[in-house]
Amino acid sequence: MTDLTKLNLAATRDGLKNRDFTSLEVTEAYLSAIETANPKLNAYIEVTAQQAREMAEQSDHKLNSRDGGPLEGVPLGIKDLFATRHVHTQAASHILKDFKPEYESRVTQNLWDDGAVMLGKLNMDEFAMGSSNETSHYGPVVNPWREEGGNKDLVPGGSSGGSAAAVSSWLCAAATATDTGGSIRQPAALTGTVGIKPTYGRCSRWGIVAFASSLDQAGPIARTVEDAAIMLTSMAGFDPMDSTSADLAVPDFAAAVERGVNGLTIGVPREYRMDGMPEEIEKLWHEGLEWLKAEGAQIKDISLPHTKYALPAYYIVAPAEASSNLARYDGVKYGLRVAGKDITDMYELTRAEGFGREVKRRVMIGTYVLSAGYYDAYYVRAQKVRTLIKRDFELAFADGVDAILTPATPSAAFGIADQEMNSDPVKMYLNDIFTVTVNMAGLPGIAVPAGKDHRGLPLGLQLIGKPFDEETLFAAGRVIEKAAGGGFEPSDWWSA
Ligand code: GLN
Numbered sequence: 145m146t147d148l149t150k151l152n153l154a155a156t157r158d159g160l161k162n163r164d165f166t167s168l169e170v171t172e173a174y175l176s177a178i179e180t181a182n183p184k185l186n187a188y189i190e191v192t193a194q195q196a197r198e199m200a201e202q203s204d205h206k207l208n209s210r211d212g213g214p215l216e217g218v219p220l221g222i223k224d225l226f227a228t229r230h231v232h233t234q235a236a237s238h239i240l241k242d243f244k245p246e247y248e249s250r251v252t253q254n255l256w257d258d259g260a261v262m263l264g265k266l267n268m269d270e271f272a273m274g275s276s277n278e279t280s281h282y283g284p285v286v287n288p289w290r291e292e293g294g295n296k297d298l299v300p301g302g303s304s305g306g307s308a309a310a311v312s313s314w315l316c317a318a319a320t321a322t323d324t325g326g327s328i329r330q331p332a333a334l335t336g337t338v339g340i341k342p343t344y345g346r347c348s349r350w351g352i353v354a355f356a357s358s359l360d361q362a363g364p365i366a367r368t369v370e371d372a373a374i375m376l377t378s379m380a381g382f383d384p385m386d387s388t389s390a391d392l393a394v395p396d397f398a399a400a401v402e403r404g405v406n407g408l409t410i411g412v413p414r415e416y417r418m419d420g421m422p423e424e425i426e427k428l429w430h431e432g433l434e435w436l437k438a439e440g441a442q443i444k445d446i447s448l449p450h451t452k453y454a455l456p457a458y459y460i461v462a463p464a465e466a467s468s469n470l471a472r473y474d475g476v477k478y479g480l481r482v483a484g485k486d487i488t489d490m491y492e493l494t495r496a497e498g499f500g501r502e503v504k505r506r507v508m509i510g511t512y513v514l515s516a517g518y519y520d521a522y523y524v525r526a527q528k529v530r531t532l533i534k535r536d537f538e539l540a541f542a543d544g545v546d547a548i549l550t551p552a553t554p555s556a557a558f559g560i561a562d563q564e565m566n567s568d569p570v571k572m573y574l575n576d577i578f579t580v581t582v583n584m585a586g587l588p589g590i591a592v593p594a595g596k597d598h599r600g601l602p603l604g605l606q607l608i609g610k611p612f613d614e615e616t617l618f619a620a621g622r623v624i625e626k627a628a629g630g631g632f633e634p635s636d637w638w639s640a
Contacts, residue, residue: 148173149314153218153371154398156317160207160217167200167207167217167261170317174219174263177639178315184638187310189224189282190232191264199261206259215378216259221316223307224265225272226252226362227351231262235353236280237270239498240479249351250383251320251362258378263316267306270500271470272327272355275575277305278560279502287335287557288313288634292600295637298557301331301575307365308335312634318366318375322352324359325458326553326579329591332365333552333604336593336632338372338621339365341579343612344586345390346376348383356465357388359458359583369592369621373397376614392612400615401622406440408616411545415451416578418554425551425603428595432549432605435627436620446545448536453529454581459573460513460526461584466503467510473498505569534585541610547620550578552591552604582608590617592624593632602632 148170151159159165175193182188196219203217227233227245234240248256256262269279276299277285287300288309300309304321308331311319321328323341332339340363347362354360364375377397383389412433417426433443475481475494482497484490499507513522540548554577558565565571582589588611591604605624609617 149177152367153317153374154368156218157215157374163207167203168197170217171196171200171219171261171263174316178263181313181315181638185286185288185309185313186283187267187285187306187313187315188221188264189236189267189306192231192262195231196261196263203259203261213257213259214374215255217261218259218317219261219263220255221263221266221307221310221319222252223304223320223322224268225322225353226320227353228252228262228265232265233353234479235271236268236282237498237500237503238281238480239473239494243479245351247351250348250385251352251379254381255320255378260378266310266319269303269305270503271353271466272303272322272324273466273502273506274302275326275330275572276558276565277302277331279500281500284560285309286560288638289335289557289601290634290637294599297560298601299334299560301334301557303327304331304365308332308337308339311335311337311365311367313638318364318371320362320379321365322360322362323583324355324462325583326576328363328365329579329589329604329606330553330575332591333593334557334602336602336634337365337367338369338590338592338625339363340372340376340590340614340617341582341588342376342380342614343390343588345388346380346588346612346614348381348386348389350383350385354469356462357469358465359462361583369618369625370398370401372590373401373618390612395615397614397618400618403615403619404439405436405620405623408441408546408620409444409544410436410441410620411444411446411540411548413446413448413451413548413550415448416550418577422555424597425554428603428605429549429551432594432624436549436623439623444545446540446543446548448540448581450529450532450536451581454533454584455573455577457526457529457533458580458584459509460522461530463506463510464514464523465510467507467514470503470507530584533581537585537587537608546610547616548608550606550608552578552606554578556597556599556601556603578606587611588614588617590621592621594624594628
């Protein structure tokens with residue numbers, strides 16, 4: 145039989161429905177692939193083998209009687225940020241040691257309701273803070289991609305590094321991820337996978353460990369644009385448990401994938417042409433525009449003048465919200481508790497031991513920018529900048545632009561423990577230079593593999609859309625995917 149893990153999600157779903165193979169067979173194939181690869185890649189931090197087999201058997205039961213949901217029997221990986229009932233949910237943080245929630249996140253519940261099978265929980269940056277998956281309490285994830293002829297370990301990006309690595313190394317049919325400033329799109333770009341951050345409000349945040357509540361959104365990482373569309377259709381939907389959830393019908397996103405771009409206007413923001421941008425990224429961006437043009441799109445130069453303030457403003461808003469959201473981890477309600485001589489001492493010892501360096505940095509920055517005397521100078525001003533960033537996009541869309549094409553990241557994957565990247569936190573933060581604006585404005589953004597750098601590592605392009613117009617992103621993303629011509633599969637060194 146062909147290797148079932150190599151089938152993409154759509155083909156897996158169809159094969160299951162046709163009963164070409166069973167869900168238990170696919171699930172076993174993934175479990176054994178994980179067993180081989182995970183010691184090298186560290187993508188999973190918990191494998192729920194027993195539960196996976198039970199879910200698969202239930203799915204086979206339904207499929208045998210021609211029943212079942214749109215994802216019936218399809219094995220998925222779940223980012224550790226999503227609450228999964230009675231299963232490891234620790235945001236890859238030591239402070240949530242042994243935590244297993246009593247409830248299920250809305251997004252994962254939606255996936256199970258549609259028949260999906262859970263393989264386990266995926267590694268990530270601690271509390272989703274990072275761009276390289278190096279801040280995880282469980283150690284870094286290794287990118288399945290290596291430089292041509294090289295054997296150095298590279299980062300998969302972050303914070304959804306486990307999701308991206310698992311998808312690109314065939315350790316799940318697709319994965320859930322979250323994106324606060326780029327954490328779906330950046331790791332997707334660095335692993336040759338497709339990742340979409342939908343419009344803020346499209347997916348419920350209920351049961352997702354909060355990082356920065358006004359920016360956090362769930363979305364899928366998948367192998368193809370079509371797979372991402374199928375995943376998002378199942379993940380999305382109104383939820384009264386999240387007051388920011390949008391009460392809108394969820395389109396069948398997969399139906400939009402082959403719609404093409406004929407007649408669309410694609411904006412090219414001049415502010416994304418950064419100083420010192422590698423030439424190969426500039427070239428790829430240009431190529432992407434040509435591909436869209438060849439399919440009937442019109443290209444239009446646009447200006448998003450407040451772009452340069454997005455990253456600094458993000459690093460005020462996100463830490464501010466994080467410092468407040470993370471106040472709940474005090475040794476009383478969750479996970480880790482380090483005994484102290486009195487309650488204050490216990491709080492301090494628990495937080496000192498439970499949080500890693502990057503999380504502590506964020507909590508301190510956030511507390512500072514929210515403190516009396518600084519609140520207006522930092523937080524209020526950042527919120528005003530945020531409004532201006534959003535307005536830049538609104539003006540472009542009002543001027544006839546249907547979607548915007550930009551690079552997804554300023555470079556391909558870099559090395560684990562890269563000296564340069566880790567010498568200064570701001571260097572790491574710059575990885576999100578093209579993605580944070582989208583979160584600040586609440587818009588949808590998709591990253592699609594589009595080319596490779598001079599070392600043979602994948603590079604992605606990003607498309608940014610109007611609020612709740614993910615369909616256009618899937619259609620335009622598909623055009624890029626087709627034109628790029630595939631080949632975004634790493635060579636399988638980890639099972640050698
Ligand atoms: N890299 C960004 C940060 O560290 C974004 C992370 C994310 O999107 N969760 O905050």
